[in-house]
Amino acid sequence: MTWREQLVAYIRQEARPVEKFSHQPRLYALARQIAAGTYADDDVLFAAIYLHDLGVFVGHRPEDPEQLARWDNTAYAMQQAPAVLQRIGFPQEKVARVVECIAHHQPHAEPESLEATILRDADILEQLGAVAVLRTVCKVGRDTRFHTFAGAIGSLNRALNTLPQQIRTDRARELAAPRIEVLRSFLKAAQQESGGEL
CATH class of the missing domain: 1.20.58 (Methane Monooxygenase Hydroxylase; Chain G, domain 1)
Structure with missing residues (x-):
């Protein structure tokens, strides 16, 4: 399997509740529309889109309501992404850019790259x-x-x-x-x- 196929399979398996998975394919379709005609790196976009919400999945986030209320799902996804990407054979030189996209995907964030801006805008559309x-x-x-x-x-x-x-x-x-x-x-x-x- 390609690294993209492996990543999709991993997120499909980890996304709980199950409806959490459909967000990623929709988000990627939106991001491609926004990125059309730009120099955005599609590998970076794809990886960041599929990993940005890892910390909201049941099994990755805390179960305790008080801990969940304070949970930083973005920080968790940023922490976990490099190991996941290494495991699937993602280009090592692009990992930091994926993490930067994840770091700035929330509406209140200030994205520093084109890819992060595209991910953030697509996530707002959702x-x-x-x-x-x-x-x-x-x-x-x-x-x-x-x-x-x-x-x-x-x-x-x-x-x-x-x-x-x-x-x-x-x-x-x-x-x-x-x-x-x-x-x-x-x-x-x-x-x-x-x-x-x-």
Whole structure:
């Protein structure tokens, strides 16, 4: 198997709950759209995308709710990535760039490379639109951030109100526009249908 095939197989095996796996292929597809026509290193993007959320998987993160509330999943992924990449035969000279992408994939981060900027923008897109609703609602009751639908709606509202302004690339802004409208429409409908009782 190629290193890419090995990495996909590893993440497919480790991603728990199972729906955590679908994020990586979607994210890579988005990143390729954003990266089109640039000099971004596709190897670095692919590896960073598949490894950036390793620390959110059950079995990698703490089970204790108090420890989980303080857990730094990004630091964990940065720590684990070099060994995983070495094991699968990833080009050694690119490992540090993968770790840098992982370090700066969160919306509040300040990416230092083109690849990190692309990963960050793609990850923001996954937090907007219909997919964002699916990803958020499936966490209700099993995530330290929210235990009810009201908490999920609050999280989606925060995403809608803060994330679009943090997108850096023109292509990601284009891709975000319809997602923003879908999310805005969903939140409006959820409020109307529930009367705020979620």
